[in-house]
Amino acid sequence: MLELRNVWIKYGKTVAVRKLNLTVNKGDFVTILGANGAGKSSTLNAISGLVKFKDLRGEIDYKGEKISGLKPGAIAARGLIQIPEGRKLFPLMTVRENLEMGAYLRKDRKQIAASMEKVMELFPLLREKLSAKARELSGGQQQMVAIGRGLMAEPELLMLDEPSFGLSPLLRQQLAEKIKEVSSEGETIILVEQNARLGLMLAKYG
Amino acid sequence: MPPAGIWIDGLVQSCIYMTMAFGMVLVFSILGILNWTHGQFYMLGGFVVYYAVTAAGIPFPLSLLISGAVVGGLGMLVEKVVIERLTSPGYGILSVTAATNALIFFFEGAAGMGFGLMNKGMATVLPGVLDMGSFGVSYQKIAVIVFTLIIMVAMYIVLNLTKVGKAIRATSQEPDAASLYGVSVKWVRVIIMGIGCALAAMAGGVIGIVQSVNPFMGRIPMIMSLLAVVIGGLGSLTGAIVGGIMLGLLNSVIAYSISYYSEVALFMLVIILLLIRPQGLFGAAPK
Ligand SMILES: Nc1ncnc2c1ncn2[C@@H]1O[C@H](COP(=O)(O)OP(=O)(O)OP(=O)(O)O)[C@@H](O)[C@H]1O
Ligand SMILES: [Mg+2]
Numbered sequence: 468m469l470e471l472r473n474v475w476i477k478y479g480k481t482v483a484v485r486k487l488n489l490t491v492n493k494g495d496f497v498t499i500l501g502a503n504g505a506g507k508s509s510t511l512n513a514i515s516g517l518v519k520f521k522d523l524r525g526e527i528d529y530k531g532e533k534i535s536g537l538k539p540g541a542i543a544a545r546g547l548i549q550i551p552e553g554r555k556l557f558p559l560m561t562v563r564e565n566l567e568m569g570a571y572l573r574k575d576r577k578q579i580a581a582s583m584e585k586v587m588e589l590f591p592l593l594r595e596k597l598s599a600k601a602r603e604l605s606g607g608q609q610q611m612v613a614i615g616r617g618l619m620a621e622p623e624l625l626m627l628d629e630p631s632f633g634l635s636p637l638l639r640q641q642l643a644e645k646i647k648e649v650s651s652e653g654e655t656i657i658l659v660e661q662n663a664r665l666g667l668m669l670a671k672y673g
Numbered sequence: 674m675p676p677a678g679i680w681i682d683g684l685v686q687s688c689i690y691m692t693m694a695f696g697m698v699l700v701f702s703i704l705g706i707l708n709w710t711h712g713q714f715y716m717l718g719g720f721v722v723y724y725a726v727t728a729a730g731i732p733f734p735l736s737l738l739i740s741g742a743v744v745g746g747l748g749m750l751v752e753k754v755v756i757e758r759l760t761s762p763g764y765g766i767l768s769v770t771a772a773t774n775a776l777i778f779f780f781e782g783a784a785g786m787g788f789g790l791m792n793k794g795m796a797t798v799l800p801g802v803l804d805m806g807s808f809g810v811s812y813q814k815i816a817v818i819v820f821t822l823i824i825m826v827a828m829y830i831v832l833n834l835t836k837v838g839k840a841i842r843a844t845s846q847e848p849d850a851a852s853l854y855g856v857s858v859k860w861v862r863v864i865i866m867g868i869g870c871a872l873a874a875m876a877g878g879v880i881g882i883v884q885s886v887n888p889f890m891g892r893i894p895m896i897m898s899l900l901a902v903v904i905g906g907l908g909s910l911t912g913a914i915v916g917g918i919m920l921g922l923l924n925s926v927i928a929y930s931i932s933y934y935s936e937v938a939l940f941m942l943v944i945i946l947l948l949i950r951p952q953g954l955f956g957a958a959p960k
Binding site for chain 2: 515517538539540543544548549551555556557558559560564567568569571572616620
């Protein structure tokens with residue numbers, strides 16, 4: 468489904484990713500591990516179209532179609548959705564608005580409302596936080612919103628960049644359960660983590 | 674205590690500074706630049722309304738909308754042709770600063786050639802005075818305040834309740850995340866420049882109710898709204914509103930109390946305020 472061939476990412480003189488080949492098939496759960504600065508986020512950003520064209524070499528295909536060089540919006544429209552490192556919520560917008568932004572490219576109000584309901588079922592805690600500003604939430608709640616926002620985009624392929632960052636072991640455990648739940652519904656997932664935190668996560672679905 | 678009329682006059686100025694400052698902050702929050710030509714979009718708005726009302730006989734409220742659309746469109750063109758290129762990576766902030774400064778003289782010169790250098794005043798749009806007992810307020814001043822309120826309420830609705838507005842806010846808060854979910858940041862930049870310039874233009878149109886228009890009318894409001902933005906805290910929309918209201922009122926009240934050196938006093942006050950609170954009233958403290 469997704470294929471990276473001979474991908475290089477270079478920011479000026481810094482080589483972030485060297486000659487990467489990666490194939491992801493439908494329904495796969497792929498985990499990318501690497502230390503600080505190994506180029507994990509850069510890889511996801513290249514898939515999402517956030518890496519500038521001049522910094523990127525090689526080919527990225529999705530369903531047999533070249534996607535490297537497309538705008539982030541066009542890639543998102545194909546169902547490749549990233550939940551970025553550090554959550555990157557819209558801090559001054561409410562939880563509801565954050566979730567709605569996930570569905571920015573979708574038109575059908577009924578289906579959007581249905582997705583919203585699904586996110587509420589996955590994270591019941593968010594229901595009473597809908598009117599709170601994202602920055603008022605705790606780290607764990609923010610991560611729920613970040614994942615919920617990603618799901619609101621109706622992803623075909625979901626990329627999670629260090630979702631467990633900054634969470635307590637207990638929250639990490641709960642998060643792992645939730646991700647497993649999403650995965651078991653047949654979602655294709657690429658998960659990026661650092662070695663140090665891999666223990667619990669990998670134990671669940673290595 | 675200055676008489677009520679002085680406060681009303683101050684409030685009329687507040688309306689202009691607030692609307693201008695709001696547009697300036699919107700542009701800054703998305704494009705990351707100060708649009709030094711902001712005052713000239715204000716001036717052009719004033720002329721569009723003047724000609725729409727006097728030459729074409731179009732009703733004032735409609736003329737105001739037209740000025741927003743025409744000048745907003747011009748602002749979008751400037752974004753697309755000049756600013757987008759000069760803010761792309763590799764260009765320093767100075768090139769876009771120089772370009773928007775150059776546009777000041779371009780638009781002033783063009784307006785001078787096209788419309789003449791003389792002051793042009795509309796015939797009184799709204800004659801009459803509202804009797805408030807001890808003092809009177811002309812309907813014109815009330816109209817300035819009412820139109821400004823309508824513009825600000827419309828802005829609130831656009832920014833908070835429409836999809837475009839949410840995309841704008843999302844982009845200003847977290848541009849990468851916004852683009853990950855399909856917002857075209859390039860498009861938001863063009864739109865926001867259009868809205869910012871439309872706000873300047875409508876401020877220039879509104880002031881046409883009580884003042885005449887000329888090619889250089891944008892200079893002082895530009896400086897005052899820049900001060901309003903800095904007092905309020907660069908980047909804060911609430912700050913722009915509060916800063917604009919404060920400056921308008923202060924300006925009028927100080928001018929009444931010490932007519933001669935009023936501007937010296939006003940600008941000293943601004944400097945003192947910034948020394949006490951460098952980030953402005955609503956700005957985030959530096960980390
Ligand atoms: N936009 C950028 N401009 C310049 N250099 C960058 C940029 N993004 C990343 N880098 C550099 O590229 C290298 C890889 O960074 P990247 O963020 O992809 O690593 P990572 O594996 O995600 O690290 P972490 O585990 O800390 O998130 C680092 O040396 C980083 O400093
Ligand atoms: Mg990373």
